[in-house]
Amino acid sequence: MSNKLSASLSPYLRAHADNPVDWWPWCPEALEEAKRRDVPILLSIGYAACHWCHVMAHESFEDADTAALMNENFVNIKVDREERPDLDAVYMTATQAMTGQGGWPMTCFLTPDGEPFHCGTYYPPVPAHGMPSFKQVLTAVAQAWRERPGELKDGAGKIVSHIAEQTGPLREHPVDEETVSSAVAKLRQETDPGHGGFGGAPKFPPSMVLEFLLRHYERTANPAALSIVELTAEGMARGGIYDQLAGGFARYSVDSQWVVPHFEKMLYDNALLLRVYAHLARRTGHPPAARVAGETAEFLLRDLRTDQGGFAASLDADTDGVEGLTYVWTPEQLAEVLGPEDGRWAAELFRVTGEGTFERGTSTLQLPKDPDDPARWMRVRSALLEARAQRPQPARDDKVIVAWNGLAITALAEAGVSMERPDWVDAAVEAAGFLLDKHVVDGRLRRSSRDGVVGDAPGVLEDYACLADGLLALHQATGESVWLVEATRLLDIALARFASDVPGAFYDTADDAETLVNRPSDPTDNATPSGASTLASALLTASALAGHERAAQYRSACEQAVKRAGALAAQAPRFAGNWLSVAEALLAGPVQVAVVGADAAERAELLVTAAKQVHGGGVVLGGAPEAEGVPLLADRPLVDDGPAAYVCRGYVCDRPVTTTEELSRALDG
Incomplete structure (x- = not known):
């Protein structure tokens, strides 16, 4: 017998539909049920590719005794954090405030009004590692609610008030040359000198920081900025975090040397990293960067593209309940597929050892140096990939998230132009067409869809901003006006619906969205760029593309937002x-x-x-003079009846040039 999740759009929620737990989706009816029964809410938040979410599901949510305890004492609500980032943000802030850390699965106990009074993450089925068992937590919370509900409600109210005080807009701080240079110096101090990246284990791909450093290098020729990018890009591309056979990056490395990944592959990571590696290849001609960019783009198109032309959210960390099962190898397995001679060569090439670099004597595949025999390498890689395809494969969460698809559209459009791959641009066009056709309902964005069916969750700020950014990239890649029209429409909605009363600050939810215990507003760039920073990026690009009437408004809004985030940029x-x-x-x-x-x-x-030489964040667009609906081409005629390029910086333009040599010099200047 299934519970109330069986009709959900989310694969993550549907995976819990047969649990003995009487799960509800997040909805007003669930909160009303808690009030009717006068019991607390148990809110469990996770996502499909999360390894520990699967572990807790198997250990606790599939256990009849645990489910009985949950059903008797709580209204149980299951949320896919990818569908409802607003809920995730609110309750993650509470979890971090109460425990000093966060993560998924997230387990929160709420009053019937949705106010949190006890929060945690994963709980084991039996006491372990200093943690109580999940049943012990359930019993203690249920008893506390029966004996002192007033005390818990008062505490929850104080927690909500504390969160509201701690999540207000940041103070203004200029982001000028001094701030930017200081940021580069801080990042250099925090860089792992041996393997790149920042900090120790676990280590995450710092895609947005690398993009910043590349842009800084292009503008200033600061060698320190480029050295951090090259060291980190090389370390990731040669480590186990990168799929050496099929392309694409895992979510993070559990060690500090990029050797053992947490095997889930997320759309957003790969979109952001495709942009970085394509940018690095364009700027330096670095062959490994071009290879990785190409392989990552092909991974997106081959493994994450949906039948409707959008891109799926992720590939699971687990295969048949075992993390990494699809991807790891032993020397014996290599020899079985390749024969003894090629097997030994591959084991040495990929650092596959008898002891193993992962679990149970298995190894991830690394590529510490380029193969000295490219033909042999291609033959071996092809054979291993074919053999791997016969293994059980990780599940795919095939819901389409607007924001993450926006990141993919931007990356494919930019990389497609700079690396002369029009098929990548075509894929970006198809994804954008799907999103505008299916995800715009009554003029507003819906966040997710699956199999072409759109969900109910409204778009949040990152959805509007990331899609607008992607559409602006398509406007440049294709010269077609429709993408500019749709991008500016999304930006105008974002400015009208998400802006705070404080100049430059933005909420993550619209002014007419569901009222939660706190209206989330997080300016930090974490696994994905914040909605506010992406909005600022799109506003700046639009100010250069949308014509004089909108340029001043968009640029001013961008500058105000950057100034509002200046303290964050300076300090962290x-x-x-x-x-x-x-x-x-x-x-x-x-x-x-x-x-x-x-x-x-x-x-x-x-x-x-x-396209190969313009600075990151710049705009490049081509077309016929005075092309209709393309403001950047207005008042820019041919020169001597021939093609010409007009180079501008801000509001200052050089004279038009007619040769590639002149254009190259103008861009270098």
Whole structure:
């Protein structure tokens, strides 16, 4: 017998539909049921690719005795954090405030009004490692509610008040040359000199920080910035966190050397890292960066693309309940697939040892150096990939999230242009068309869909901002006006619906969204860029593309937002990478290149030069002079009846140039 999750759109929720727990989705009826029964709410938040979410589900939510205890004493609500980032943000803030840490699965106990009074994360089925068992926690909370509900409600009210005080807008702080230079110096101090990245284990791909450092290097030629990027990009690309056979990055490394990943593959990580590696390849010509960018793009198209043209959220960390089962190898398995000679060669190449680098004597695949025999490498890689395809495969969470698809659209459009892969641009166009067709309902965005069916959860700030950013990238890649029209429509909604009363500050939920115990507003760039920083990025790009009527409004809103995040950028640059990228684009102008020509063939050479050389955060667009609906091409005629490129920085433009050599010099300047 299934519970109330069986009709859910989310694969994560549907996976719990047959639990003996009487799960509810988050809805007003669930809160009313808690009030009717006068019992607390047990809120469990997780996501499909989360390893420990699966562990707790198997240990506790599938156990009949535990479920009986839950059903008797609580109204149990299960939430997919990817569908409802607003709920996740509110209760993660509470969990961190109460425990000093957070993570998933997140386990929160709430009053019937939704106010948290006790929070934690994973609880084991029996007491272990200083943690009580989940049953002990359930029993203690239920008893406390029966004996002293007033005390718990008062405490919950104080927690909500404390969260509101701690999550107000940041003070203004300029993000100027001094702030940016200081951020680079801090990041250099915090860089792992041996393997790149920041901090120890676990180690996460710092994609937004790397993008900032690349932009800073392009503008200032600061070698320290580039060295951090190259060291980190090399370390990740050669480690086990990168799939050496099929491309694509895992969520993070459990060690500090990028050897053993947490095997889930997320759309957002791979979109952000595709952008970084394509940017690095464009700027330096670094062959490994070009290879990794290409393989990561192909991973997105092959493994995450849905039948509707969007991109799925993730691949699971587990296969048949075992983490990493699909991906790891022993020397014997290599020899079985490749034969003894190639097996030994592959084991040495990939650092697959008898002792193993992972669990049970297995090893992840690393690539510490490029193979000295490329033909042999291609043959071995192909054979191993074919053999791996015969193994059980991780599950795919195939819901489509607007924000993450926006990141993928941006990355594929930019990389497709700079690396001359029009098929990547075509894939970005298809994804954007799907999102605009299915995810816009009554003029507003819905956050997620599955199999072409859109869900009820409204879009949050990151959805509007990331999609707008992606559409602006498509406007540049294709020269088509429709993408600019749709992007500015989304930006205008974001400015109207998400802005705080404090200039430059934004909420993550709209002014007409469901009222929660706290309206979330998180400016930090974490696993994904914050909604506010992405909005600032899109506003700056739109100010360069949308024409004079909107330019001043959009640029002013961007500058105010960056100033509001300035204290974060100055104090914690590792958590302000996207903000600093926007600041770099502001300091650079941003650079704008308009290429005019009678037809695409005539414009091609100048466009390729601009795409390969323009500073990160700059805009490049080509088309016929005075093309309808393309403001960047207005008042920019042909020169001597031939193609020309117009280079501007901010509101200052150079004279038009007509050769690739002149354009290259203008961009270097």
